[in-house]
Amino acid sequence: MELFGKMGRLPAALLSLFFILTSRISPSIVGDTLTPTQPLADGQELISTGKRFALGFFSPIKTNNRYVGIWYKISPPTVVWVANRQHPISKCNGSLSITANGTLIITDQNSKTIWSSGSSGLANPVAQLLDDGNFIVKEANAPVSFAWQSSDYPSDTLLPGMKLGWNLKSGLNRNVTSWTSPSDPAPGPYTMGVDLHGNPQIILWEGSSQLWRVGPWNGKILTGIPDILHYKIFILDFVIKNDEVFYMYNTTSTSFITRLTVNYTGFVQRLVWLDDSKMWSSYMSEPKDQCDYVSQCGAYGVCNTNDSPMCSCLQGFKPRSPTNWDLRDWRDGCKRMTKLDCRNGTDGFVMMKNVKLPDTSRSTVDRRMGLNECRATCLRNCSCMAYASADINGTGCIIWTTELTDIRVYSFGGQDLNVRLAVADLGPGLHHSHSHTMVGILVGSVLGILLFASVGICVWIQRRRRRGAIPFASRRNNECKEGKDWELPLFDLGTIIAATNNFSIENKLGRGGFGTVYKGKLGEEQEIAVKRLSKTSAQGTDEFMNEVTLIAKLQHRNLVRLLGCCTQEEEKMLVYEYMPNKSLDAFLFDKDKAVLLDWQTRYNIIEGIAQGLLYLHRDSRLRIIHRDLKASNILLDKDMNPKISDFGLARIFRGDETMLLNTQRVVGTYGYMSPEYAMYGAFSVKSDVFSFGVLVLEIISGKKNGRDFISEHEENLLAHAWGLWTEGNGLELVDESLNNSISMTEALNFIKIGLLCVQESPKDRPKMSSVVLMLGSKNASLPDPKHPKFFPTRTSSEIKSSKSKTDSSYRMHSISRIRRRVSSDGVNS
Structure with missing residues (x-):
């Protein structure tokens, strides 16, 4: 259902009723079985015997189209299967029936068939909804066998007991394919299925391109998900037979409500329903980091998120293009240092432990061969590059005779890989003689x-x-390389001068607290952004080194990528990948440009920022509090994907996510600071959550917190949003430029999430893991937010005087008035 510009103020109760009606999931029940004489009309539903699943007609959010689907019988319902994905019915007059020969058909208001299951050739057919979510067609009196089942044709969800993979006799391939969008269940661009080439493995495709490779089954786990070892409530299996190859999972108890889904943003999620909080909890989300994406380091490259840079070459290999490698462009991969000497038999092997095995689509497999025989077979084959056991117990043999791609290393799990090397490249103790x-x-x-x-x-x-x-000056040129376990390319000053046309005014992109940012070009194609520290900047050497140290160790698609730095002579410069759309504030707070940010774009930006923060707080090697999250520090690439930037004020935290640290020096930007940080210098991951909440409200409203509110009764965006929300008029917060492109349900959901993030007490604010779950759960029942803190309160005279000042000068004036307390815990800031 779309939001219309002239809807005006609607009471909260009326809005709630409005949303319930749009779902059109009716309580009219006709049992669990469909017969040729009893069709299912729109407004009726089948209920499985255990009341676990329902089947009927429904409409996704933001649309009046009608579909036949199966959903978990929970509140709110969750759709897990759709029949007529590509052929919706435009009115509520559709019907689902089974013909006399066992064919399921969906007809529209004109009795036109818009979907059919195909003939089953049965004499006395019925269709029944089972308590595992499977909708089957069978003979009326046959308890077990069936002629057709919905689980052979998954939508975006794999339920316990469903098969993902192939029936090799019939040629049936069971894939899981994302929805196009939350309002359109038509097959989207993301598909997960089993690739039969070589050693079978599960792949997530985006169109025809591999996005994420789950890795082969080794008898116990899928090597691309070592965390599976900790999935205590799941029982996993991967079956490879002459007539079928498939993956399947079950749960240790039927009381668990769970699903494995490919969502429309390209993530594979394993979700578990939490009945107490009435929401889905993310048990797993993949790809979870940059190394999960296919072949990030090229042929013979190894990806490791615990290293910086994350890509390295296998032992005995070196970068194919050292220049590109230094610029962190690893696509060319690596090449051998020494050619193999197959004829004289002097080659050997080096073992890599805890790895995700290379792409097995071009490998050969012999499941009867032992590991010693596998090694000997590889040595006899001059084309053999590596070998590994097909089963973790040491049985079976996988041999690679082509380039090794998509290798990554884990801190635990994975498998042993034996890579073939010339004798000169083998380490001590690994040679033959x-x-x-x-x-x-x-x-x-x-x-x-x-x-x-x-x-x-x-x-x-x-x-x-x-x-x-x-003298100190003798080491200044190496500031970028001082870290013990990280290193960045050190750019020569002359190279930077040439790239930026001697820092010409035409190349100037903007100016911030750090200094000036310039656009540059390395060679013919590599575009860069150069942050040049101003000698008068309040941010000095400490902030510069802090950013270099931290961001060199971070790799995520929603974090800006640091290419290197320059500390020659008196200069301090950071070299980043160039973001053609600059920063979010340039669009968000400009009325002419704001129209370019439609709802889907804003939705993706909010979700991307949340994913980036979750990586910083939970999944990165260091665990980081950003402390300066704001619209100007969110950069946008050519596709308007958000990337968090500016880590000069960031801090590493060690401990749980509720732990408060203290600082003597309060830094950041007024309007985005959490109250406990601005007033007392206390910060935690919940400080970033507060800043994120402000950003969410800004992105939805198109208004800047503090700048666009100058009346005595509306002192900032938080007060304005809270006032509208408590009045039941939250939709009035939505930016007028969005017009009819926004979903009311999503808008209210996001406003509520924003208000939950800016609650006064840090313990009341959700963690980013919960925020990501809330953003992805379209029908989640969210808790009610508590009153946010509006501070500092400004008098009318202050408001009037501030109108003539710039944002930065007002910010400095306000911060200077904030009380600060010093803690004795010794945290540097």
Whole structure:
């Protein structure tokens, strides 16, 4: 149902009734069975024996189209299967019936057939909805066998007991395909299914391109999801037979309500229903990080999210294009340092542990062969690049005779991979002959002596530095490379000057607290953005090094990508990937540009920011509080995808997500600061949640918190939003430029999520994991938000005087009035 511009103020109760009616899921029940003499009309539903599932007609949000579907009988209902995905009925006069030969048909108001299951050739057919969500066609008196079943034709959901994969006799391929959008169940761009080539594996496709590879089954787990080992409530199986190949899961108890779904944004989610809170909890969401996306590091490259940079070459390999590699463009992959010597039989193997096995689509498999025989077979084949066990117990043999792609390393789980190398590239103890081993030992000894000497020299240099014997300037050019476990390309000043046309005014993109940002170009194609620290900037060396240290270790599609830095002479510059659409505030708070942000774009931006924050708070290697999340720090790529930027004020936290840290120095931007941080210097991940809530309300309203509210009764956006919400008029907050493009249900849901995030007490605010779940759960029943804190209160005279000031000067004036308290916990800020 669309939002019309002239709807005006509607009471909250009337709005609730309005939304219930749009779903049109009727309580009229006709049992669990359909017969040729008893069709199912729109407004009626079948209920399974255990009242677990229902089948009938429904309308998705934001549309009047009617579909026949199956849904979990919970409140609110969750649709898990749709019959006429591509052929909706425009009016509520449709009918589902079964013919005398066992064919299910859906007809519209003109009795025209718009969907059919195909003939079953039965004599006395009935259709029955089972308590596992399967809708079957069978002979009336046959309890087990059936001629057709809905589970052979999944929509976007795989339920317990359903098969994902192939019936090789009939050629039936059971795929799970996303909806196009929340309002359109037609097949979308994302499909998950079983690839039969080589060693069978589950793949998530976007169109015809592989997006995520789940990895092959090793007898216990799918190697691309090592977390499966912790799925205590699930029983998983992957069956490979002559007549069928499929994946299936069940639960340890039938009391669990769960589903595995491919959502319209391209994520595979395993969800469990929490009856107490009446919402779906995300048990798993994939792809979960950048290494999950297919072949991020190219051929013979290894992806590891715990490393920075995340890509490295296999032992015995080096980057195919060192220049691109330094710029973190790893698509070209790696090449061998030394050619294999198959004829003389001197090649060997190096074992990699805890890896996601390379793409097995071009591998060969022998499930009868043992691991020792597998190794010998690989050595005899001059084309063999690697081998591994097909089963974690050591049976079966997988051999790769083509390039090894899409390898990643885990801290636990995964499998052993044996990579073939020339003898010169094998480490000590891995060579074939005694002489080679002795050479390795001697080389290792020499290297050990050199390393010991190097450490001694480093210690001496550090002591001399502390005494002032070595000037600080002598190490400044290496600031980008000082970290122990991270390293960034160090750009030469001349390269940056050439790329930005000597920092010309034509290349200037904008200016912030850090300094000026310039557009540049490396070579013919690589566009960059250069942040140049101003000598008068309040953000100095500490913030510069903080950003370099943190963002070098972060890899996520919703975080801006740092390519390198330059600290030559007196300069301090950061080199980023270029974002052609600049920052979110440039669109959001400009009336002419705001029309380019339709509802779907704003929806995607909110969801992307949430995913980026969740990565920072929970999934990244460091766990980070951003502390300066705002519209100007959200950059937009060419497709308007959001990327969080500016980590100069970010801090690493160690402990649980409710832990409060304190600082003597309050930094950030007025309007986005949480009250506990601005007043007392106390911050936690919930401080970022507060900032996110402000952003959500800004994105929905198109108004800036603090700037666009100058009346005595509406001191900021939070007060305005809260007032409308408590009056039952939350929809009035929506930006006028959205006109009819917005869903009322989604808009109210997002406004409520925004208000939940800006509640006064940090303990009341949801964690980002819960926020992501709320954003993705279209029918979730959310708790009511509590009163947010509006501060600092400004008098009418302050409001009037502030109108003539810039945002930045007003911000500095306001922050200077905020009380600060110093904690003794020693957190630097």
